[in-house]
Amino acid sequence: MQGIDKNTKKRLTAILAVICCVLQLSIAPNLPFFGGRANFMLIYAALMAQLFGGRYGVIAGFLAGLFFDFCSTSPIGLMALLLTVCAYVLGFEVRNKLADDFSVTVTQFSIAALAVSSAYSLALVLVEDAGFFQALFMRALPTAVITVICYLPFASILSRNRTNFTVSPRRGGSNRLH
Amino acid sequence: MAGGRATGSGLSGTSPSTGGRALIIFIVLSISLFTASVRGGETGVLGTIRSGFSTVTTPFRLVGSAITAPFYGLGNIFSNLTADQATLSELQEENERLVQRNIELEEKAQLADRLAALMEIQSTYNLQSIAARVISGSTDSWSSTIIIDKGSAAGLSVGMPVMDASGVIGQIISVSPTSSVVRLIYDENSSIPAMIQSNRAHGILNGSASGGLTLDLVRSDLNVDIDAIVVTSGLGGVYPKGLPIGRVTIVERNPGALYLEISVEAYARVQSLEEVLVITSLTDEQRASADDISEADAQEMSAVNNVPEVQTLAQSPDEDEG
Numbered sequence: 493m494q495g496i497d498k499n500t501k502k503r504l505t506a507i508l509a510v511i512c513c514v515l516q517l518s519i520a521p522n523l524p525f526f527g528g529r530a531n532f533m534l535i536y537a538a539l540m541a542q543l544f545g546g547r548y549g550v551i552a553g554f555l556a557g558l559f560f561d562f563c564s565t566s567p568i569g570l571m572a573l574l575l576t577v578c579a580y581v582l583g584f585e586v587r588n589k590l591a592d593d594f595s596v597t598v599t600q601f602s603i604a605a606l607a608v609s610s611a612y613s614l615a616l617v618l619v620e621d622a623g624f625f626q627a628l629f630m631r632a633l634p635t636a637v638i639t640v641i642c643y644l645p646f647a648s649i650l651s652r653n654r655t656n657f658t659v660s661p662r663r664g665g666s667n668r669l670h
Numbered sequence: 671m672a673g674g675r676a677t678g679s680g681l682s683g684t685s686p687s688t689g690g691r692a693l694i695i696f697i698v699l700s701i702s703l704f705t706a707s708v709r710g711g712e713t714g715v716l717g718t719i720r721s722g723f724s725t726v727t728t729p730f731r732l733v734g735s736a737i738t739a740p741f742y743g744l745g746n747i748f749s750n751l752t753a754d755q756a757t758l759s760e761l762q763e764e765n766e767r768l769v770q771r772n773i774e775l776e777e778k779a780q781l782a783d784r785l786a787a788l789m790e791i792q793s794t795y796n797l798q799s800i801a802a803r804v805i806s807g808s809t810d811s812w813s814s815t816i817i818i819d820k821g822s823a824a825g826l827s828v829g830m831p832v833m834d835a836s837g838v839i840g841q842i843i844s845v846s847p848t849s850s851v852v853r854l855i856y857d858e859n860s861s862i863p864a865m866i867q868s869n870r871a872h873g874i875l876n877g878s879a880s881g882g883l884t885l886d887l888v889r890s891d892l893n894v895d896i897d898a899i900v901v902t903s904g905l906g907g908v909y910p911k912g913l914p915i916g917r918v919t920i921v922e923r924n925p926g927a928l929y930l931e932i933s934v935e936a937y938a939r940v941q942s943l944e945e946v947l948v949i950t951s952l953t954d955e956q957r958a959s960a961d962d963i964s965e966a967d968a969q970e971m972s973a974v975n976n977v978p979e980v981q982t983l984a985q986s987p988d989e990d991e992g
Contacts, residue, residue, distance in 0.1 A: 513699065516809065518731060521806045522806065560810070563727070564808075567707040567810055568704065569707055573697060626858065
């Protein structure tokens with residue numbers, strides 16, 4: 493049974509977490525895009541799900557969502573819920589999806605970004621009595637677009653170095669980072 | 671894709687976890703947190719944790735604000751695209767020369783001007799206030815907020831109104847010891863009691879997701895001019911009476927409607943906010959007087975009493991035809 497290179501996995505998780513958290517706190521608030529702001533926590537959750545998937549991705553998604561919730565002024569737990577589900581769906585196959593065709597990976601993320609942003613907007617419409625169309629077209633859509641744009645460099649770098657991060661499922665049921 | 675999945679998952683119990691159990695656990699946890707957050711609000715345990723979190727992360731916001739400050743000018747590029755290229759080049763060269771020589775002095779002069787303007791407005795309106803610096807915008811897309819560098823340690827608390835030299839910009843909605851979150855007047859959850867300065871027509875100024883402001887609940891039989899000044903009415907006891915907010919840009923009068931549809935352009939430019947004043951307390955003169963309240967009530971009652979009259983007027987052409 494081959495072992496998992498846990499150190500590489502942990503190191504990558506920690507580096508991406510620090511980068512995304514710092515960007516979420518420092519850059520996202522100051523660079524609005526047509527009323528939307530990049531959701532770096534969604535990017536982190538998606539990267540974790542696409543790289544490692546499974547339970548690892550789900551946990552990363554929940555924690556990333558919780559971080560976003562504490563940063564924002566909206567009810568806590570909403571983004572955590574959405575990113576948990578998003579990470580589960582994106583990481584369902586438990587393998588490195590960033591090793592797939594780049595355009596497919598980006599398309600999957602784009603759909604996820606739009607779904608998460610729209611669901612978040614709709615939930616806020618219910619909770620905070622905001623305008624439905626305004627929330628959807630003036631908040632969710634720009635957020636999804638700027639988030640996808642910010643996701644591209646991460647995905648590009650990670651997919652280019654995919655041989656270093658490839659997860660290969662094995663008989664023992666674990667994954668390995670080469 | 672399918673191959674990878676088949677290899678990776680397998681049908682035996684040795685397949686890697688897809689996270690189904692973790693998904694259920696964290697969904698339940700998220701919903702519990704969400705429920706507790708909605709029920710507890712900013713005063714609950716989660717609100718306190720969020721306040722602590724805000725304190726811990728303030729340095730990162732400050733750094734981000736400093737790093738991104740030079741990029742604020744990028745927005746002007748789009749508006750300059752319509753200008754003549756030669757003109758732009760000349761202006762650019764001239765601007766570079768001036769910037770080289772004056773950048774430091776200009777910065778200090780601007781700071782002095784802003785502080786002087788704040789002091790002036792503080793003196794003009796006799797405001798009990800504390801000056802604060804804007805350190806960050808909203809971290810999410812769903813709220814129009816800013817974060818300022820003063821919190822409960824400086825005596826700030828939830829509900830205090832905030833303004834800059836040009837007028838009202840919002841209200842504090844959460845505080846931590848070292849920072850506070852200010853909900854801007856543009857936020858769709860923002861509502862401010864306001865009135866037209868010229869004819870004292872009372873209404874409620876509401877924000878929207880589009881970034882526009884509307885003055886609602888102003889009676890349709892009142893005359894409101896374009897460019898009329900909108901000020902705070904002082905009703906509700908949160909905002910001092912008479913603070914400037916903006917000017918009327920559009921007035922729509924729909925037949926049969928009880929109220930006018932009024933669009934307002936705020937004086938404050940929240941994109942370029944740097945220093946603000948937090949109003950910490952109101953004097954008796956700044957609160958709405960009994961006369962103001964009676965006047966607002968009278969306007970409202972008048973609007974209600976006019977309902978049959980408006981309906982009658984709307985129906986009269988049909989009756990004439992009949």
